[in-house]
Amino acid sequence: MEQVPTSILCAERCHLGEGPTYDAATDTAWWFDILEGKLFEAHLVSGQVRIHRLGKMASALARIDAEHQLIAAEDGLYIRSIRDGAMTLYRPLEADNPRSRSNDARVHPSGTFWIGTMGRNAEAGAGSIYALHCGEISKLFANITIPNAICFSPDGGIGYFADTAKNELYRVALDPATGLPRGAPEALLEHRGIGGLDGAVVDADGLIWNARWGGSCVDVYSPQGEHLRCLHVPARQASCPAFVGQDLSRLLVTSAWQDMDEAARAADPDHGRTFVLKVAAHGRAEPDIRLARS
Template identity: 75%
Template sequence: MTEQVPTSVLSAEHCHLGEGPTYDVTTDTAWWFDIREGRLYEAHLGRGDIRVHALGRMASALGRIDAERQLIVAEDGLYIRALADGAMTLYRPLEADNPGTRSNDARVHQSGTFWIGTMGLKAEAGAGAIYALHRGKISTLFPGVSIPNSICFSPDGAIGYFADTARHVLYRVPLNPATGLPRGEPEVLVRHTGVGGLDGSVVDADGLIWNARWGGACVDVYSPEGERLRSLAVPARQSSCPAFVGPDLSRLLVTSAWQDMDAAARAADPQAGCTFILEAAARGRAEPDVKLE
């Protein structure tokens, strides 16, 4: 059964492909992207202010470097973005020589290592990969991924999770907690069946995995053993990625999208692409900063 929890609309702007939410607890600010339109959204939750920044390229995720800088994951590389004026400086190219791919899901490990997924522009089979930015160097972790999603980590940093949405599989892989790098091979944790597909995920303080189910209008909560414990309703069918927000990290921000929906489908799903806040009573965790060197 899908739970109905108190839900509000944070942003009524309809993102083409809303993705990559994160939250800076030090400033009470949530960030997310419209990948297809090259936009970065900034929302101060306490004040209710929302700003939209045009990036000039497709981008999908960010990590906080420090109080003045962010690392933006974009279609052709990683960019350092200055908060003061939005200036972007290329830090490392990533698949810049392949115009057929773009960035997708990404998240920072507790060690400061940044896992980054790429995929084909038309989700071509095996066209993407998952990389790690560790101490300034990018290495390939898992090649041949079609739609990388659900990159997240256990509270102790010893387990990494990722999904290939096209394969309907959520994997777990043992990690070195000090580096965020694999020390074993991925194993299947969840093999999704039924409506929708595995999209973005985040792990709470108890190790539970909160997964936005694309096409399922919900966020599913899984145990570390892969058992589905809860499903929370989202008022848009293509829910895409969650993030814990609020001073106590108990609320859940969820992005959504209208991508690939025709006029009839959008009329039937009037909040497609909006960004929501669910009163989830979660025990969330703050996102770590990314370390460049």
Template identity: 75%
Template sequence: MTGGGEVMNEMPEQMPVSLLSAERCHLGEGPTYDPATDTAWWFDILERRLFEVTLSSGRAIIHHLPVMASALARIDAGRQLLVADDGLYVRSVAYGGVELLCALEADNPLTRSNDARVHPSGTFWIGTMGRNAERGLGAIYALYRGRLSRLYVNITIPNAICFSPDGGTGYFADTATNVLYRVAVDPATGLPAGPPAALHRRRGGGSIDGAVVDASGLIWNARWGGGCVDVYTPEGEHLRSVRVPARQASCPAFVGRALDRLLVTSAWQGMDEAERAADPDHGRTFVIEAAVRGRPAADVKLADP
């Protein structure tokens, strides 16, 4: 294992943070940002809600969805690709209507979609998992030019899907085992070019959840149950931790015109009344002044040029 499993600098540092949305998400996940419209998007998976916030104005809309969705990617100015529990849907940005593009484990009522991220080439990696986190029911797929193929199986909770700036390396994790993996990827296709290898194993103090890579190649990984975002090098070394005001931080995304702020979702899933009382910002969504530069999310490509 390249980076080992010992996490140094365990005390999270405090960076300036603001509340983007006070609305509590049962399971906040899947944040992304569209620089063309200065709009952040994220999901409350279990409540079938899609959040839309224009950062410059603070204008916020909550869209109620007909499916249990967990992630989206921009296709073009008018369309998004929605990752849901039974399939991939093309969504109209203007009207909110959805149309099925292809099925995703629709024949298995025990699973739903989870983490996802677009490779710089336009290939979309998508994770699935058991609705009750049943062991080994999950998988990771790639949508390459409109064709869906399965990459990895026997995953319990797929998370931390993200890619190096040059597109030559992919990352993913199984939250159930707390292992972050690295895999060589073809930069032109976004498909694996070799087997995955363990990069870092988290021991204690929370679990590896969603992740995003900054412009310099560092991995920013939300720690579920740890109330922070951890920063790792491509070699798996833990550099620092940044505090998040909610204990169950779930997924980050770089936002803002300069892509220098970090949106972080959170969740209250699995917390009893006492735990929620002890964590007053549970389920809310935050923006951290990260003082680093992210990268714009690539558009998903549904066909060859």
């Protein structure tokens, strides 16, 4: 396992840290503690971290513009005002199913937003992946237990996602102009060994950076599924990465202490913390979400 310079961005322990993203315009990283209903805001240069209590479980964020964000939450998609934190329901999503919640999500280069849902107790096959395209929600894939690793090739022609319960990463051909599938998903790789496939992001070279839940690491794969690198993360349950910094050369990684008893937490002293790894990557900026046709 490769050791790289690593720092703690936030020492606050997340019960289930997830959904990191980075706003290059303000040099600000955002991420969630899903189970505690918290949104974290960290200004990278100053190191200042603010915690916003959302009053509901939420898992992912997309930038609309300089003043607004779209939040994927347990019962729908909300527009959030950055200035005062006010949240307004934009579209319901599985709001009639109290046993489900949102999980992994990411914005396609076209501005289409993919959102995963899952059972609150990871019930088998209870999850789905949806697309918000120009204001309309459609279901893309169903019968997923834990949807994760949603990310896209730099040209937008390939989408990736995983079912952590099966430890399989899939690829699917997409229309680059819309971010919608052109065919059925195909298995790209199956992880064997310690841990499971969790959140992922693709860099400017098309490499897939995947946090390995239970493996204390981030794995790097080629678009063909070849395992290229394994980078140590100082928490056992690494959950999701995002490229950060003005040159997008560093990797923010969230973690979690979900389902860890007292002994497991004691053996994992940095459980639930949020880290920045100096990985010398060629990252990509996250695109803004597109809510309407131009």
